């Protein structure tokens with residue numbers, strides 16, 4: 001009888017994360033890491049920001065799905081709504097906006 005642990009033997013599989021929008025599990029490298037800064041969700045482009053992260057396919061349709069199902073407050077464990085305008089700007093290619101520091 002095959003032991004469950006055998007399936008994880010070697011640990012060579014790429015780390016996977018679930019997209020908070022479409023809920024599909026994908027290699028971590030395919031997903032955009034998002035972090036919360038106060039009441040904003042911001043793209044963690046270098047993967048270095050501290051704190052709890054959420055993963056999203058870099059597509060506006062997944063962002064919209066995540067917003068519609070209120071996935072961000074759940075992912076970041078906050079009660080209120082979060083501003084995703086910087087994530088949207090990033091996905092729409094407006095890098096000037098997405099890199100702006102919240103004031």
Ligand SMILES: [Zn+2]
Pocket residue numbers: 019020021022023024056057062
């Ligand atoms: Zn997705």
